[in-house]
Amino acid sequence: xxxxxxxxxxxxxxxxxxxxxxxxxxxxxxxxxxxxxxxxxxxxxxxxxxxxxxxxxxxxxxxxxxxxxxxxxxxxxxxxxxxxxxxxxxxxxxxxxxxxxxxxxxxxxxxxxxxxxxxxxxxxxxxxxxxxxxxxxxxxxxxxxxxxxxxxxxxxxxxxxxxxxxxxxxxxxxxxxxxxxxxxxxxxxxxxxxxxxxxxxxxxxxxxxxxxxxxxxxxxxxxxxxxxxxxxxxxxxxxxxxxxxxxxxxxxxxxxxxxxxxx
Amino acid sequence: xxxxxxxxxxxxxxxxxxxxxxxxxxxxxxxxxxxxxxxxxxxxxxxxxxxxxxxxxxxxxxxxxxxxxxxxxxxxxxxxxxxxxxxxxxxxxxxxxxxxxxxxxxxxxxxxxxxxxxxxxxxxxxxxxxxxxxxxxxxxxxxxxxxxxxxxxxxxxxxxxxxxxxxxxxxxxxxxxxxxxxxxxxxxxxxxxxxxxxxxxxxxxxxxxxxxxxxxxxxxxxxxxxxxxxxxxxxxxxxxxxxxxxxxxxxxxxxxxxx
Ligand SMILES: Nc1ncnc2c1ncn2[C@@H]1O[C@H](COP(=O)(O)OP(=O)(O)OP(=O)(O)O)[C@@H](O)[C@H]1O
Ligand SMILES: [Mg+2]
Numbered sequence: 001x002x003x004x005x006x007x008x009x010x011x012x013x014x015x016x017x018x019x020x021x022x023x024x025x026x027x028x029x030x031x032x033x034x035x036x037x038x039x040x041x042x043x044x045x046x047x048x049x050x051x052x053x054x055x056x057x058x059x060x061x062x063x064x065x066x067x068x069x070x071x072x073x074x075x076x077x078x079x080x081x082x083x084x085x086x087x088x089x090x091x092x093x094x095x096x097x098x099x100x101x102x103x104x105x106x107x108x109x110x111x112x113x114x115x116x117x118x119x120x121x122x123x124x125x126x127x128x129x130x131x132x133x134x135x136x137x138x139x140x141x142x143x144x145x146x147x148x149x150x151x152x153x154x155x156x157x158x159x160x161x162x163x164x165x166x167x168x169x170x171x172x173x174x175x176x177x178x179x180x181x182x183x184x185x186x187x188x189x190x191x192x193x194x195x196x197x198x199x200x201x202x203x204x205x206x207x208x209x210x211x212x213x214x215x216x217x218x219x220x221x222x223x224x225x226x227x228x229x230x231x232x233x234x235x236x237x238x239x240x241x242x243x244x245x246x247x248x249x250x251x252x253x254x255x256x257x258x259x260x261x262x263x
Numbered sequence: 264x265x266x267x268x269x270x271x272x273x274x275x276x277x278x279x280x281x282x283x284x285x286x287x288x289x290x291x292x293x294x295x296x297x298x299x300x301x302x303x304x305x306x307x308x309x310x311x312x313x314x315x316x317x318x319x320x321x322x323x324x325x326x327x328x329x330x331x332x333x334x335x336x337x338x339x340x341x342x343x344x345x346x347x348x349x350x351x352x353x354x355x356x357x358x359x360x361x362x363x364x365x366x367x368x369x370x371x372x373x374x375x376x377x378x379x380x381x382x383x384x385x386x387x388x389x390x391x392x393x394x395x396x397x398x399x400x401x402x403x404x405x406x407x408x409x410x411x412x413x414x415x416x417x418x419x420x421x422x423x424x425x426x427x428x429x430x431x432x433x434x435x436x437x438x439x440x441x442x443x444x445x446x447x448x449x450x451x452x453x454x455x456x457x458x459x460x461x462x463x464x465x466x467x468x469x470x471x472x473x474x475x476x477x478x479x480x481x482x483x484x485x486x487x488x489x490x491x492x493x494x495x496x497x498x499x500x501x502x503x504x505x506x507x508x509x510x511x512x513x514x515x516x517x518x519x520x521x522x
Contacts, residue, residue, distance in 0.1 A: 057421050077427025087422040091440045091517050100436075101426035134520035145422075152426060 003155060003188050004031035004054065009063035010213075011049050022213035023049045026063065029207070029216060031156075036182055036189045038199035040249050041209030042256040047192045050214070051160050054190065055081050067155065077101055080149030084161040086141045088133040094120065094144050095129040101152035119147040122181055139170040146178065150185070159191045163198070172230060175201055183227050196245050200238055201228065208248045211256035218248050305487035314491035323476060327495060330461055330472040333389065337396025338457045342450060345404035352405065353412025353442070354434045363409070366402050374399030375463045387468035392461065399460035400453045407453075411445045412438050444511060444518035451507040458500050 006029040012020040024046035031037060039047050052058040054065055056075035065072045067079070080101075088097050098116040107115075120129060123143040133141055142162055149157060163171045179202055182189060193199050199206050200222055208218040220241060224232055232238055270278070287307055293299045294306035301309070317323035352359040374395050385391040415438050423437045465474025473492050480488035512519055 055421075055425055057424065075421070075424035077425070079425060081422070081425040083418060083422065085418050087418045089419060089422075089437065089441070090520075091443070091515070100423070100428075104427045104429075104432060104436075132517045132520055134517065148426065158425075 002030050003033050003035075003068060004029070004190075005064075005066040006030075006050070006054070007064050007066070009050070009053060009060045009065060011046070011053060011058065011061050024053075024060075025213040025215050027215050031188060031190065034186045034188055034204075036191065036202055036204045038191045038193055038203040038206050039209060040193065040196065040199050040206065040245060041214060042211050042249070042253040043194075044256060045209045045212050045252070046214035047209060048160050050209075051081075051158050051190060051192055054156075055079050055158050057081075077104070077152045078155045079158055080152050080154035080156070081158045082142065082145045082149050082160070082162040084164045086133065086138065086145070086165075088141055088144055088148070090133050093130050093132055094125060094136070097133070097144055098148045098151050100148060115151050116147075119151045120144075122150075123147045123177065137170075139166050139174060142166065142174065143177070146181075150181065150187070155188065157187050157189045159189065161192055161194065164194070171195075171198070176230060178202065179228055196242055196249065197233060199245065200224075200241050201230070201233060206241070206245060208245060208252065211252045211259055217252070218245075220245070301486070302484060303486065305485075305490060310487045310490050310494075313485065313487040314495075317476070317488060317491060326472050326476050327499070330465065330474070330496075331499065333392045333464075333472065334396060334454070334457050334461045336389075337393040337461070338400055338454055340393065341397045341401040341404060341457075345401050345408060346446070349405045349408025349446075350412050350434070350439060350442075352409035353415075354438050359409060359413070362405070366405050370402040370406055372398070372402075374460050378464055378467050382468050387470070392464045392469070392472075395464040396457050396460050400457045403453050403456070404449065407449045408442075408446055411442045411449065415441050444515040447507070447511045447514065451504060451511070454503060454507070455500060458496060462496060 006027055008026045008028060009024065010022065010026050011024040012022045014020050027046075027050060029037075029050075039050070041047050049058060053060050054072070056072050056079065088094075089100065092100065095113075095116055098119060099112045102112040102115055117129070120126060123146055125140060125143055125147070128136065128140065133144070136144065146162070163174050166174065175198055181187075182202075191199075191202060193202075203222045206218075206220050206222060207216050209215065210217040222241065224235070224237060290304075291307055294301070294304055305313075348362070352362055377398055378391075378395055381391045381394050385394060419437055419441065420433065423433050428436065461472070462474040462477075465472040466478055469475040473496055477489050477492045480486075480492070
């Protein structure tokens with residue numbers, strides 16, 4: 001049973017005095033339960049747009065998006081999102097940030113704290129419950145954002161380059177952390193990234209989008225076993241897939257640059 | 264000196280006080296030397312002496328009490344209405360479109376120019392004083408609060424929605440707490456302006472208050488009393504400002520971080 005169906009979804013942005021920008025063209029994507037799908041593609045090809053439509057933060061121009069067979073109408077707690085920018089509420093402590101969605105559901109405070117503390121532990125932030133976001137490093141803020149999204153127990157987790165602003169080492173630790181949590185919780189994840197290593201390492205499926213107007217041009221299953229360890233990044237299976245994806249993404253990046261040069 | 268580098272608290276206080284000292288020194292120099300005639304400017308010593316007489320013998324404390332009461336009263340009424348209206352305008356664009364043009368217009372109406380009209384309507388009693396302060400602060404408050412609330416970071420709003428927030432709780436749990444420190448700053452600033460309105464209102468038609476004492480002293484050419492009155496206003500203003508700043512730091516520790 002598919003949890004998410006994206007059918008013929010397109011999105012164009014009107015702009016005064018110019019032809020509308022087609023950000024996404026008739027895109028189809030079927031996501032089944034427990035998939036970890038990473039999305040690669042050149043900058044500006046509509047990855048964020050696709051994710052925002054699934055989140056309900058943006059509306060498609062045509063096509064439909066079904067979650068558990070029901071049309072998506074606006075954002076909801078069944079689709080948790082982690083953004084590239086730091087979006088913790090600065091006036092709340094780590095603990096209260098993680099409790100935000102639970103409080104919204106009017107859970108008793110004791111239950112909120114149990115759940116929040118469990119996830120704060122899972123992302124390795126025990127001892128920082130009473131810190132404010134500005135007192136945390138970027139990596140810690142993104143871990144809190146991850147805990148905040150997971151605490152809501154969403155059907156799906158949508159992540160738009162969540163580790164994009166982090167340094168390489170922190171990034172690799174975050175990948176292992178997220179993968180560990182995914183192996184434990186078996187959430188369904190849509191994960192946008194620019195990093196091909198990251199895309200292959202995390203994914204059960206990798207999709208590559210074409211230059212703008214974007215659509216999905218390649219869809220590969222990653223058959224690396226779980227639990228994954230960073231040493232797998234040197235195995236032949238990993239390298240082969242990485243080489244193919246690099247080639248494909250490169251072609252699209254070049255195409256998108258030519259497109260820009262032409263316009 | 265390096266741009267934007269903070270100074271030690273002790274250094275900051277010392278620097279702040281030294282300007283006051285410099286100011287009084289200059290004042291003493293021009294008055295004690297006889298360079299400026301006492302008719303125009305009393306010297307500091309005379310000012311302190313007559314200030315003491317004002318307080319102990321002429322019931323000036325009651326005047327101060329009246330003025331403070333008027334400012335606080337008028338300002339609280341203005342804030343009590345401006346807060347909910349400003350928040351609603353910031354959050355809901357149709358409400359903003361309805362009120363904003365009028366409020367923008369009303370904001371430029373000078374409160375002091377209303378005084379003759381208000382005397383006609385409300386006499387020279389307390390209602391008139393409160394009305395002047397209300398007119399002077401209400402429209403400014405509404406507009407500034409609406410702007411701050413409307414400028415809430417959109418990514419925080421989106422994050423709240425993906426966490427299941429309803430529209431009502433978005434206002435209650437994101438827009439208001441996010442804007443709260445800046446709203447408190449606005450209240451602090453506009454309270455300062457309210458002080459100037461109350462004095463003007465008291466200068467024109469009143470039988471008590473600091474402004475009233477100042478007009479009385481003018482008739483007697485008592486520059487020492489006038490200056491004492493002005494300094495008292497300044498001191499109360501400074502004290503309320505410090506109190507506000509201190510409270511804001513207490514209430515919103517998170518807003519101080521990274522500054
Ligand atoms: N609100 C908007 N108004 C107009 N055009 C937009 C808007 N949002 C996105 N676009 C356009 O849609 C296209 C796709 O944008 P999108 O943000 O989805 O790209 P992306 O794949 O996420 O890029 P990146 O990898 O750089 O994040 C871009 O050309 C962008 O200019
Ligand atoms: Mg993007």
